[in-house]
Amino acid sequence: MMFVYKEYVETASSSNYTAVRVPYATEPDSSPVALVAWLPNPGITIRSLLEQLSTTKSEGPSFRRRKLTKFGFPKFETRSKVSLMDELAGLGFPIKANYPEMGSGPTEVTAISHEASIKVDEEGAEATAATVVMVARKRSTVVNEEVLVFDRPFLYLIEAGENRHVIMCGVFSVPG
Structure with a gap:
C-alpha cells in the first residue's frame, strides 16, 4: 500500500462510492489523461456499483480538489x-x-x-x-x-x- 499525507487529491462521492482522480503527468500540448478509481461504500458490492455506473447517463462524477490527511492506494x-x-x-x-x-x-x-x-x-x-x-x-x-x-x-x-x-x-x- 502506498500512502501520501496532507496532499491535495481530486475526489468525488455519491451515496454508493467515493472516487479519486489521479492525473498523469503529460506534455503541455497533449490531452489530459488520468487514473480514476471508484471505492464502493460499505455494504455496496462491486457488481451493484458497476450496474449503477453503467446506467448513469451523466458525464461522470464531479471531482473537486481537497486536502486529505492520509490517502492510501494499493500497488x-x-x-x-x-x-x-x-x-x-x-x-x-x-x-x-x-x-x-x-x-x-x-x-x-x-x-x-x-x-x-x-x-x-x-x-x-x-x-x-x-x-x-x-x-x-x-x-x-x-x-x-x-x-x-x-x-x-x-x-x-x-x-x-x-x-x-x-x-x-x-x-x-x-x-x-
Missing part, C-alpha cells in the same frame, strides 16, 4: 487477454469478409485478441494495450505459397473512420 499489476471475434461480429464488423488489401488471393480473419496491462506503483501508473488480428490465406488452387511471419519486433496501429484516424499504436517486441 498492483493486472493483465488481461480476451478474444474479440464474437464481440466485433456482434457490433457488425465483417469478420468473415474477404480482405484483398492484405495480399493476393482470398484471406480470412482467424483470430482477434486484445491484451492489456496496468501497473501502479510509487512511480505512477503505466498502461499498455495491444490488439492482434490473425489473418490466414483461404485454401485455393494457388501453388506458390508466400510466407509472412511476424517473428521480430514490429510497429502496429489501429485506425478508424474514413479519415483513418489512429486510435492506438505501439511497438511489439518478442520477449526473450
Whole structure:
C-alpha cells in the first residue's frame, strides 16, 4: 500500500462510492489523461456499483480538489487477454469478409485478441494495450505459397473512420 499525507487529491462521492482522480503527468500540448478509481461504500458490492455506473447517463462524477490527511492506494499489476471475434461480429464488423488489401488471393480473419496491462506503483501508473488480428490465406488452387511471419519486433496501429484516424499504436517486441 502506498500512502501520501496532507496532499491535495481530486475526489468525488455519491451515496454508493467515493472516487479519486489521479492525473498523469503529460506534455503541455497533449490531452489530459488520468487514473480514476471508484471505492464502493460499505455494504455496496462491486457488481451493484458497476450496474449503477453503467446506467448513469451523466458525464461522470464531479471531482473537486481537497486536502486529505492520509490517502492510501494499493500497488498492483493486472493483465488481461480476451478474444474479440464474437464481440466485433456482434457490433457488425465483417469478420468473415474477404480482405484483398492484405495480399493476393482470398484471406480470412482467424483470430482477434486484445491484451492489456496496468501497473501502479510509487512511480505512477503505466498502461499498455495491444490488439492482434490473425489473418490466414483461404485454401485455393494457388501453388506458390508466400510466407509472412511476424517473428521480430514490429510497429502496429489501429485506425478508424474514413479519415483513418489512429486510435492506438505501439511497438511489439518478442520477449526473450
